[in-house]
Amino acid sequence: MKCPTHAALAERLRGAYTTGTVPPLRDGLAPTDAVGAYAVQETNTRFWEAQGRRIVGRKAGLTAKAVQAQLGVDQPDFGVLFDDMRIADGATLDPARCIQPKAEAEIAFVLAADLPDVDTSAEQVAAAVATVHAAIEIVDSRIADWKITFADTVADNGSSAFFVLAEQGLPLAGLDLEGAAMEMTIDGAVASTGIGAAALGNPLNAAAWLAQTLAARGEPLRAGDVLLAGALGPMVALVPGNRVEAKVAGIGTCSFTYAKA
Numbered sequence: 001m002k003c004p005t006h007a008a009l010a011e012r013l014r015g016a017y018t019t020g021t022v023p024p025l026r027d028g029l030a031p032t033d034a035v036g037a038y039a040v041q042e043t044n045t046r047f048w049e050a051q052g053r054r055i056v057g058r059k060a061g062l063t064a065k066a067v068q069a070q071l072g073v074d075q076p077d078f079g080v081l082f083d084d085m086r087i088a089d090g091a092t093l094d095p096a097r098c099i100q101p102k103a104e105a106e107i108a109f110v111l112a113a114d115l116p117d118v119d120t121s122a123e124q125v126a127a128a129v130a131t132v133h134a135a136i137e138i139v140d141s142r143i144a145d146w147k148i149t150f151a152d153t154v155a156d157n158g159s160s161a162f163f164v165l166a167e168q169g170l171p172l173a174g175l176d177l178e179g180a181a182m183e184m185t186i187d188g189a190v191a192s193t194g195i196g197a198a199a200l201g202n203p204l205n206a207a208a209w210l211a212q213t214l215a216a217r218g219e220p221l222r223a224g225d226v227l228l229a230g231a232l233g234p235m236v237a238l239v240p241g242n243r244v245e246a247k248v249a250g251i252g253t254c255s256f257t258y259a260k261a
Helices: 006-019 034-050 065-071 122-128 150-155 203-216
Strands: 055-061 077-082 102-111 129-139 162-165 181-186 189-195 226-231 242-248 252-258
Touching (some): 034 150, 077 203, 102 162, 102 189, 102 203, 102 242, 122 129, 129 226, 129 242, 162 226
Antiparallel strands (some): 102 226
């Protein structure tokens, strides 16, 4: 049997947004095929840009060592953030826009300067940060039952869907990112807890990895970009009607409701 091309896999994933999940992409991508998976992601990124979607940043995923081990890889991954993926703090997300969503709390950065260096350090990232925000990422998968490998999630734009940033960001100076405690509640009950160090030891480390990786690809992070630095605790499946709130100690709070407006 002939293996599908990267373009064919990209088209298959795009179709899943409207027709529902597809099986894992094992017929075209080996579980750890990073090169092929990013080629599929890139194909869809260019397609969506041609449709008028605008890139506003990037997300880092697989920043927890335990999750890397689960998927048999030794590095994080990334996905693209488009303008239409942002949900305003306190707003509503219609379940009709999702397939099998889960929420996770994160720390996010908005940049004040470009990061073009392939050897970008955490200190250089820190110098480029305009504001730090509590964030919620709503991840989703076009792969049936979340039965993903590293290649599946990378090809599927990092299993991305939507994101929320706290409306008010803070300057980085004086913040304890590594030790910041996170608590995410769903309908008022604690559903996930964690700490800033879950993201590669410090969210700035995750951001530096992202800056290095994108610079090496010729797509460096730019001033104004949003960076989601990775989950601080376990992700939690959503059901319609849920109100989700993330609190990151010393940094901020944000929320959204998963329901029809």
